[in-house]
Amino acid sequence: MSQAVVISWTIVGVEAIAVEVQADVSSGLPGFCIVGLGDAAVLEARERVRAAIRAAGFEFPNARVTVNLAPAPLRKHGTGFDLPIALALLVATRQVPPSLCQASVVGELALDGSVRSVPGLLAEALASATANRPLLLAREALGTVRAVPTLSARPIATLNELRRGMPCAESVDGCRWSPPDEPDLADVQGQPAAKRVLELAAAGGLNVIFVGPPGAGKTMLARRLPGILPALTDSERLETAVVHSVAGIDVEPVLAGVRPFRAPHHTASAAGLVGGGSPPRPGEASLAHHGVLFLDEIAEFAPAALQALRQPLEDGRLTLVRAEGRVTYPARFALVAAMNPCPCGFLGDGDRACECSVSALERYRARLGGPLMDRMDMTIRVDRVAPGSLLGTAAQETSAAVRVRVDTARAFGAARGGPPRSLSGASLLRACGLTARGKQVVERVARTHHLSGRGVTRLLRVARTIADCARVATVGEEHVLEAACYRVLQ
Numbered sequence: 001m002s003q004a005v006v007i008s009w010t011i012v013g014v015e016a017i018a019v020e021v022q023a024d025v026s027s028g029l030p031g032f033c034i035v036g037l038g039d040a041a042v043l044e045a046r047e048r049v050r051a052a053i054r055a056a057g058f059e060f061p062n063a064r065v066t067v068n069l070a071p072a073p074l075r076k077h078g079t080g081f082d083l084p085i086a087l088a089l090l091v092a093t094r095q096v097p098p099s100l101c102q103a104s105v106v107g108e109l110a111l112d113g114s115v116r117s118v119p120g121l122l123a124e125a126l127a128s129a130t131a132n133r134p135l136l137l138a139r140e141a142l143g144t145v146r147a148v149p150t151l152s153a154r155p156i157a158t159l160n161e162l163r164r165g166m167p168c169a170e171s172v173d174g175c176r177w178s179p180p181d182e183p184d185l186a187d188v189q190g191q192p193a194a195k196r197v198l199e200l201a202a203a204g205g206l207n208v209i210f211v212g213p214p215g216a217g218k219t220m221l222a223r224r225l226p227g228i229l230p231a232l233t234d235s236e237r238l239e240t241a242v243v244h245s246v247a248g249i250d251v252e253p254v255l256a257g258v259r260p261f262r263a264p265h266h267t268a269s270a271a272g273l274v275g276g277g278s279p280p281r282p283g284e285a286s287l288a289h290h291g292v293l294f295l296d297e298i299a300e301f302a303p304a305a306l307q308a309l310r311q312p313l314e315d316g317r318l319t320l321v322r323a324e325g326r327v328t329y330p331a332r333f334a335l336v337a338a339m340n341p342c343p344c345g346f347l348g349d350g351d352r353a354c355e356c357s358v359s360a361l362e363r364y365r366a367r368l369g370g371p372l373m374d375r376m377d378m379t380i381r382v383d384r385v386a387p388g389s390l391l392g393t394a395a396q397e398t399s400a401a402v403r404v405r406v407d408t409a410r411a412f413g414a415a416r417g418g419p420p421r422s423l424s425g426a427s428l429l430r431a432c433g434l435t436a437r438g439k440q441v442v443e444r445v446a447r448t449h450h451l452s453g454r455g456v457t458r459l460l461r462v463a464r465t466i467a468d469c470a471r472v473a474t475v476g477e478e479h480v481l482e483a484a485c486y487r488v489l490q
Helices: 045-055 084-094 098-102 121-130 159-165 192-204 218-222 234-246 270-274 305-308 310-315 358-366 372-373 398-414 425-434 436-448 453-469 477-483
Strands: 002-014 014-024 029-036 064-070 133-139 155-158 209-211 293-295 317-322 325-330 333-337 379-382
Touching: 002 098, 014 084, 014 121, 014 477, 029 045, 029 305, 045 084, 045 098, 064 084, 084 098, 084 159, 121 133, 121 218, 121 234, 155 159, 192 209, 192 218, 192 333, 192 379, 192 398, 192 453, 209 218, 218 293, 218 333, 234 325, 270 305, 270 317, 305 372, 310 317, 310 372, 398 453, 425 453, 436 453, 453 477
Parallel strands: 029 064, 133 155, 209 333, 209 379, 293 333
Antiparallel strands: 002 014, 014 064, 317 325
């Protein structure tokens, strides 16, 4: 009887949990059994591993083979156990050096013995670096794990390379991804008020709704928000890239410093927005972590899907509770939404009359719900631009110029104690340093618009952001009054 143990990983949420791949080769009727609560992809590894071992020139044991994935009560998902199972069998049958068991191993096997990358590899690389273990992985995945500088990556292209023992550590320098041209704010003619709100949203990480008739430029404005946001910091890159890696999405743009921009269709389900499935996968809200989630025609989304966004808008994370357990995904994003003022889209339009009844208008706006609207920081009316302005050649401010002001405002806020969206309660009041007149205006606005405690907090965050953009230490009457203009659904 021969045995071997190889360390691998399984993904729970966005974290990698260690799994021991225990292989036992003993006498008896030939057979290949995998136990330890694996899903269908794990159980199918029997055929991939058998074919890959033979294709690589190794001998598959003509004996009773049992592979246990421990801890047994933890569900294991995916094809990443192919390579560790094959390695455990080869070590147990003494066909490769036992020193290979010192590494943690992740990879999928093709029938010809080649090794492929798997989703969630970046989370597993982080876990391997924390455990101070080298990571044996597919060569094609080497660029994905370059964001973990303390990792000792040992890439292989085929199973046959294990004959030579532990591969040498390799690294990838630089980024292979070349960013495309981003939409520029200079393309938007007119709309000074909407551009002002967009700048405030970028400076404070705030949520905003654009309300206006079709063709007013709401979507055009929203798609230009990432262009005025600061580049991702190193920690933000890694956090966001891990979520994208778990979802099986290319992480190169995020590792290059580009903030994610997610724009799901209004037919998206609640699971599509916040995550779910079996096994659970991150939703659009988590994929927009440290970036922008854009909901076009927000009133057309299912009410249940919209209400599911309430927790991440408040806490910056999502907790999904299922029969198998609970998982938590990061989801700190700026929500940008666009909607028509009424079902026909022309309420308040100067050129066309609205044909909607009062009851239809009430039902339309009720789809958003008061609790969700209470979590929105700013609302701005966006009307259509006159044709003469659209055809004009007047130079508009570029995204690069606005980004400079956004960076300055964020630096001012960081020196003061942190971004406005991270402040609440006593810390927010201290950061605002409201003047006596400013306090009176806040009280009057709260009574006039029937603001809840959360609504007052959102009002103060916007006012603090306005003051940051003006590089003013205290929030005064003029800052509160401007913030109050963005608290009414128009």
